[in-house]
Structure formats: structure tokens, C-alpha cells
Amino acid sequence: MTKFYFFCNMTPTTILLIIVVYFGLLIFISNAVSKKDSSNDAFFKANKNSRWYLVAFGMIGTALSGVTFISVPGQVGSPDIQFKYFQFVLGNAIGFLIIATVLLPLYYRMNLTSIYSYIEQRLGVVSYKTAASIFLISRTIGSAARLYLVVIVLQRYVFDAFGVPFWFTVLMSLGLIFAYTYRGGLKTIIITDTLQTVFLVSSVIFTIFFICDSLDYSIPQAFEAVKNSNYSKIFFWEDWLKGNFVAKQIIGGILVTIAMVGLDQDLMQKNLSCKNIGEAQKNMFTFTGIFVVINLFFLSVGALLYLYAEKNGIAVPELAGKTRTDLLFPEIAFHHLALVPAVVFLLGLTAATFATTDSALTALxxxxxxxxxxxxxxxxxxxxxxxxxxVHVGFSLLMFVVILLIYWLNSDSVVSLIFKIAAFTYGPLLGLYAFGLFMKTKTVIDKLVPMVCILAPTLTFILSLYTKEIFGNYEFAEELILVNAGLTFLGLLLISKPSTTQTRF
Structure with a gap:
């Protein structure tokens, strides 16, 4: 059945106009919020006066990003992937609960602005600077990869039509983000991320409706079609050697979440802006429930996209001669679902990606x-x-350079790229915090910690290259972060000594 919202297609000019209006709204909100207070306390901690429910809802947009919006649905078409990502999401949920009950109470007891101050008090100044440096490197690369994805979409479907080069699209995107974050920081982000999450959640719900309508499915029929399709397998039990094995995905999900959320200044900064630990924990518990449901919706969108593509003879788009599943969702939204569904998609994608990047720039x-x-x-x-x-300008320019490097070097699905980055960069952070929390009778030779944190990911990388030669047909997946953290922990143990003081943390 064809409805009024399928009358005309989205044009590059229409997309550009929507983006201009969207960012105009964000800049207006930023000026209104930061007009009375642009102090460092407001920028760093939002004056520790954030409402927990706003933080919980706004964190959805930050945690999901454009990767979840495009790359996760795009991967559903692979026989070895399908709904595999939901195994990882279940691990994420367990990791969020550990963060809420173990790490958040620690951070609140110590009244931290930067969570890496814990490492300073526990292990020493050099260890502290090392942990902070790892975060700066990790978050810059990870956020650049997420923004790269949406810029690729904007370039392909908007700016190529105007002859605008890729580098200028990147620079313009970062310039717009800078414009509404540089004054108010976290105080602004709490409000703008809440608005952007409204767009994101609405977008995924309406996208399901629009695709169902175009396939002549009711919502119950759509979920039945997804369940009976070749795209909806969740649990992979068959071969423990493969990367999609259920235990690997859940364990990887737990550890990646603890590292990329609990040990990441970006998302923890929002939690630490709540009035007290009780409100921060309510935020995390609420966020966890919404996070699981929304990811299930995104996977369902992926299955529906492939069903739609099969019915209408739509091929997965190519970029630089290589098939890119990341582009299937925007291809269908912009070229096959017409104006209103395309607008809904664009708002959701923009909200998901820029909610992540603005938050990252503030945290960096x-x-x-x-x-x-x-x-x-x-x-x-x-x-x-x-x-x-x-400093804010400096990190914006650094992210610009990293995005260009990813553009020239990367051919993977962006979701795969991000978790590869996490395994190598967040592993040492996980090892540092594990040592600090579990080896309370020991400290380290502080000046040797950077060497350990460089050697561990280097050995992990070498190990990942020769996995089949060393372990037969075993494939590392997201659990590679455990290997990296374990090597870091072992290295710290080798350079440890008995502590002369009893630690309280």
C-alpha cells in the first residue's frame, strides 16, 4: 500500500536544508544554556546538578552512535553474523550493571572530575598520565571512526552532488559540532543529547513502520517475517573456535563495556554530573534496559532492510570497488522510501552520530x-x-586528521573497526584498573608503567596476526581485549612491589 509520504524522493538540497535547520536548533540551545554560565565547572561537571533521567535518556544517543544506526543493521545480511550482535549486547548489559555497582560508587567516594585521578592516587603520577593518554588516543580514534561513517553517507548522498570534496565535509561537520559545544560543554551536552536521543529513538520506530508499510506488513507480521527469515539467528553455539560463538561475544561484551564505558571519561563524565550516587545508579539501570530494547529494534531494522532489498532487487552499494553493507540503510532510505521516511532516517542518523561526537569532544x-x-x-x-x-579546537583538528586517515586506509565495516580499536587501546586501561582494584597490597614501579602499556597491545596485535598458526582454527573476537588486559595485568605484576601504605580504594 502506498501512502502520502511516498510521493517524492529526497534530494541533496533537501538534505542540506534539514542539516542546517537541525544544527541551528542545537546552536540556539547551546547559547541559551551557556549564556549565564560558561565556567569550567559547568563545562566539566555541569555543576553536578544534572537530572538522572535526562542523563539516562541522553546517554542512549551517546552510546549508540551512527555505527549502531547504520553498520549494525547492515551486518545482519551476513550468514555468520545475522543477530549475532545481540549476544554482544547481552554482555553489554551485564557490563553496565557491574559499572553501576562497582565503579560508580568508587568514583563518587573519591569525588572525581576525571576518573583517571583514581590511578594517580592508587599507582602514581606516571601511571595516571599513562591512563589519561590511553583514553585520549582511544576516544579520538573511536569517535573519529564513528563520525567518519556519517560523513561518508553525507558525502555520497549530499555533497558529491555539489562537488564538495570529502575533507571539506569532514571539516564542516566538526566545525558545526564545535560551534555548539565549546562554551557550555557538559552542561549543554546533557540537554542537546536528550533532544538528539528523541530523534534517534523516534527514527528507529518510524523506520520500522515505514518499511513494514512498504512491504505490506502489519507490525506483528513484520516481526514474524523477521523471525522466520535467514537473518534472525541470535545465538551461535555450533563452533567455539569461531568469533561468533556465544560465550566469546558475551564475555567480550562485558569487558568492552567495562573498558569503553566504565573506564571512559566520556560516558562516566555524564554519570558524575548527577547529584549523588543513588541518582547515578538509577541512571545506569534505566539506561541499560532501554539500551537492550533499542538494539533489538536496530537488528530488526536490518532484517527488514534485507527483506525489502530482496523484494525490490536492490543491491548492497559499493564504495571504491568494495561492497559496503554500511550504506544499505541510507541507500534504501534516500532512494527508495521517499521524502518523509528519508527525513526520519536522516534525523536519526545525524542525532546518533553527532550525539556521540559532541560528547567525545567535551570529554577529550x-x-x-x-x-x-x-x-x-x-x-x-x-x-x-x-x-x-x-584545547577544544585542538582536539577538533586532531579528529579531522584521524578521519582522513581512516578514509584512506579503512575497508572494513565500521562496527568491526571500532571493536578492533577497542581491543588494542582499551585493554591496557582495563589491566590498570584491574590491578588497582584487585592487588591492594601491591603498587608498581611507576616509571615502568608506560612500557608495560605499550608492550601489552603490541604483543596482542602480533598474537592476533598468527592466531591460526598458534591456536589452530581459533578466531579471536571481542574477547581479544581480555588477552590485552591480561598481558597488561601480568606486566604490572612483574614490576610490582609491596605497598607501604594501605589503600582505601
């Missing part, structure tokens, strides 16, 4: 200003605000 700026410039220990002054602005 906070970490550098607190961990390396010590701004949380100094009196607020106009000069410090100017310095903070310069």
Missing part, C-alpha cells in the same frame, strides 16, 4: 584540561576559559 577537552593542565585544582579565570577553548 575535560580529560586534557584536568589530567594534564590541572584546571580542576586552579581558580576559575577568563584565561583558563581561553585555554580550554584552544
Amino acid at each position: 577537552t575535560t580529560s586534557f584540561c584536568v589530567d594534564f593542565l590541572g584546571m580542576d585544582k586552579k581558580e576559575h579565570s577568563p584565561a583558563m576559559v581561553k585555554t580550554r577553548h584552544k
